[in-house]
Amino acid sequence: MEPKIVFLEKDLLKTVCHQIRQSGFRIDVILGISSGGLIPTRIIADELNIKSVDTIAVSSYNRDRSRGQVVLQLQKNFDHLTGKNILVVDDLVDRGATMQFVVDTILKVSPKEIKTAVIYKKDQAIFEPDFFAMETPADEWINFSWDK
Numbered sequence: 619m620e621p622k623i624v625f626l627e628k629d630l631l632k633t634v635c636h637q638i639r640q641s642g643f644r645i646d647v648i649l650g651i652s653s654g655g656l657i658p659t660r661i662i663a664d665e666l667n668i669k670s671v672d673t674i675a676v677s678s679y680n681r682d683r684s685r686g687q688v689v690l691q692l693q694k695n696f697d698h699l700t701g702k703n704i705l706v707v708d709d710l711v712d713r714g715a716t717m718q719f720v721v722d723t724i725l726k727v728s729p730k731e732i733k734t735a736v737i738y739k740k741d742q743a744i745f746e747p748d749f750f751a752m753e754t755p756a757d758e759w760i761n762f763s764w765d766k
Contacts, residue, residue: 627762630737630751631658635665637749638705643733646702649674651720652691655708657764658737662707672699674723678716688719696727704729710738710760714745 638645648668650659652675663671675691704724711717717734724732735749742756754760 627658627737627764628661631661632665633751634735634737634749635662638662638666638733638735641733641749643705643731643748644703645705645733646670646730647672647699648705648707649699649720649724651676651706651708651716654710654762655736657762658709658735659707662705662735668705672696674720676716676719678719688715690719690723696724699724699729700727701730704732706732706734708734708736709762710740711736711743711745711747711750712740712756714743714747717745717747 645666645668647670648659648663650656650671650673652673656673659671662668674694676688677691678686678688706717706720706724708717717736721732721734733748736747737751738760739747739750739753740756741753
């Protein structure tokens with residue numbers, strides 16, 4: 619018998635999906651934050667059977683893992699999100715600067731509603747995601763199973 623590979627993150631994302639279902643939020647589009655939110659976005663989209671998925675490329679960490687300024691990596695038109703219910707997904711909220719930047723960016727195109735989802739929320743985060751599986755200490759570095 620072949621060993622079964624278990625990804626803790628997938629179970630945690632099922633918890634997040636349960637929270638989303640319980641909330642009654644009807645998602646039109648999932649917007650994954652590249653690059654950390656791409657795998658969680660795919661898992662959430664599969665679990666909730668959402669076919670409309672888009673991405674936004676931003677960065678907030680320097681190569682040495684120190685925090686930097688949040689910047690949009692690719693210029694993109696988000697007008698197709700106007701009037702839609704958007705779920706923004708990332709792997710974690712550390713301080714929350716990235717998530718706040720993305721929410722502020724998407725608010726410019728007048729979506730109907732924006733909700734946010736992550737696997738982990740750091741305990742000293744300024745931004746409070748709508749859905750998350752676990753809260754962790756601010757000084758803890760999280761390595762995901764898909765990280766290098």
